Amino acid sequence: MTTYSINLDEIRQRAHDRANDFDIMLHTLEFRAEISDEALDALVERVAQPIIHAIDCTQCANCCRSLHVYLTPEDSTTLANFVGLDEIAFDDQYINHDEAHVVGEWGRFADRPCRFLQGSLCGVYSHRPETCRTYPMLTPDFRWMLTDLIEGTSVCPIIFHTLDAMERLLDQLDQHLDVPPVN
Ligand code: SF4
Ligand code: SF4
Structure with a gap:
């Protein structure tokens, strides 16, 4: 099983380092109107599920301390x-x-x-x-909650790892979604 860091110093640093990439994802998704909100949410849930499964929130509790x-x-x-x-x-x-x-x-x-x-x-x-x-609510409406979720990347390891994984898929989104070809 893949392991995901819950070291909060590391998560904060990685969230800072990836901030521009996450912003590009935000703007890219805003302009990909052919991708339905439902299809995008379904992909986010598929990407997030193993991350949520792998992370033990009882070892973190940063949301309870910070939010x-x-x-x-x-x-x-x-x-x-x-x-x-x-x-x-x-x-x-x-x-x-x-x-x-x-x-x-x-x-x-x-x-x-x-x-x-x-x-x-x-x-x-x-x-x-x-x-x-x-918490953390990633769907429904991932596309329209993305600004808030990007803020959450420095607080919550589940949010960080999910956005990290989603951003890495960005170039091949059409392969992961049932998106009709653009004529
Ligand atoms: S923030 Fe919510 S989940 Fe965390 S300790 Fe308080 S009541 Fe419990
Ligand atoms: S929801 Fe996020 S911030 Fe809260 S305990 Fe789980 S991983 Fe940590």
Whole structure:
């Protein structure tokens, strides 16, 4: 099985070194209108699957240390019940609404790293917020999320290795996608 580095210093350096290549991929994909979003997403999922399988997130946890975690009211209720606080007390202790509202979200954890992180493990794993369950979200709409994903290459090894692999396919995209020839 291929191994993928989760050394965060190395990932940051490689993300920096590849930034121009990723930008070229972004602009190339924007102009390849004949490639449907669905076909591109299917390829991304094929490329990402072995990377996700090979990387052990419990050895990394950089997202839990580095990123803002946005919450819904349902996330808050679930977590409050799980930690045994009433919802008002949980809100006071854990949630920042003002900064979340600036970006149109309901709330986010007030602290980074996340207070539920225990070493590199999630202390509320079975009750974690939806944002945590879906991160890193590579699809749907890979093409239209690529700007944000490029930013994520210096944070998340899964994102870095997936974009690294996708960029290497760029010259032969038509061979990997069911794209009709251009007349
Ligand atoms: S709730 Fe768990 S998965 Fe989500 S950021 Fe905190 S430690 Fe990480
Ligand atoms: S999702 Fe990315 S940043 Fe988070 S633990 Fe897994 S590899 Fe690390």
